[in-house]
Amino acid sequence: MPALKKLVLSMSMLATGATAFAAEDGHEKAPSLQSFLGLPVTNSILYSVIITLAIIALVRWLVGTPKIVPTRGQAIVESAVDALRGLYEPIVGKKAMPMAFPVLITLFIFIVFHNWAGLIPGVGTIGWGHEVNGHFHVSTPLVRPHTSELNGTIALALVSFGAWFIIVMRYAGPGLLLFDLFGNKADKKELAPAMYWGLSGIFLIVGFIEVVSIFIRPVTLSMRLFGNVFGGENLLHAMHFLPPFYFLELLVGFVQGLVFTLLTAVYIGLICNHGDDHHDEEHGHGHAAHAKESAH
Numbered sequence: 001m002p003a004l005k006k007l008v009l010s011m012s013m014l015a016t017g018a019t020a021f022a023a024e025d026g027h028e029k030a031p032s033l034q035s036f037l038g039l040p041v042t043n044s045i046l047y048s049v050i051i052t053l054a055i056i057a058l059v060r061w062l063v064g065t066p067k068i069v070p071t072r073g074q075a076i077v078e079s080a081v082d083a084l085r086g087l088y089e090p091i092v093g094k095k096a097m098p099m100a101f102p103v104l105i106t107l108f109i110f111i112v113f114h115n116w117a118g119l120i121p122g123v124g125t126i127g128w129g130h131e132v133n134g135h136f137h138v139s140t141p142l143v144r145p146h147t148s149e150l151n152g153t154i155a156l157a158l159v160s161f162g163a164w165f166i167i168v169m170r171y172a173g174p175g176l177l178l179f180d181l182f183g184n185k186a187d188k189k190e191l192a193p194a195m196y197w198g199l200s201g202i203f204l205i206v207g208f209i210e211v212v213s214i215f216i217r218p219v220t221l222s223m224r225l226f227g228n229v230f231g232g233e234n235l236l237h238a239m240h241f242l243p244p245f246y247f248l249e250l251l252v253g254f255v256q257g258l259v260f261t262l263l264t265a266v267y268i269g270l271i272c273n274h275g276d277d278h279h280d281e282e283h284g285h286g287h288a289a290h291a292k293e294s295a296h
Contacts, residue, residue: 044152047143051117091265093273096171100268103163108261111147115229115253118145147229157222160264171272180271182207228256
């Protein structure tokens with residue numbers, strides 16, 4: 001299954017995401033448990049590898065050998081994939097969808113399952129530490145969710161940004177990207193020359209603002225995901241792990257994965273989803289004209 005191979009490769013890349021970033025205030029740097037080939041292996045990377053292997057094993061177990069008449073597990077996976085395809089395709093556009101969809105579905109599965117994996121009892125609360133006022137305080141957890149570490153969410157955001165750049169260059173090209181950012185979208189025939197060139201200056205200024213917004217996307221994506229997951233952990237601890245708050249965090253974990261991938265899809269669609277309907281309309285008119293000529 002080529003699609004499954006892509007999923008395995010993508011999951012492996014995400015699971016070993018960047019570890020060099022950590023906030024100084026309000027967020028503890030990910031502790032290194034051991035080193036592998038000279039690189040630090042943090043507790044979040046260790047747990048990421050475990051959960052990623054579990055996801056791959058679950059998909060393999062559900063699908064098995066794909067059949068024309070799907071089994072129950074295969075039908076579940078196919079239904080989920082079709083639902084996500086139907087959600088992303090109108091945003092991304094048909095042209096870029098074949099390349100964008102594997103990235104989007106991999107990010108969605110990875111984020112959602114790692115968010116949920118943080119709710120397993122013992123995750124983040126078992127490890128090494130010391131006593132504080134008669135209570136044991138865990139300073140170095142054995143495992144922590146990938147998305148609860150700022151370095152993990154930055155890695156995900158960089159993967160999203162890199163995928164956006166590659167897909168835009170592949171299906172839109174630098175010319176369309178520059179025009180979309182700085183070009184005058186007004187119709188020159190409908191405006192006076194002075195107004196048209198005045199709008200060109202405005203579009204140029206707006207383009208520079210848009211460039212700044214593009215480069216801060218990795219920051220906003222990573223901070224949004226990290227903030228919600230980190231806040232959810234603190235909420236659960238404050239509420240003493242009451243069941244209603246577990247359900248709330250399950251919902252938040254799903255929604256955050258959906259928001260992350262929907263924003264990535266929107267960023268791709270803003271550049272690549274231009275002219276699909278117009279192209280289809282022209283294609284349809286061409287077929288109709290050809291049929292008319294054949295009839296004559």
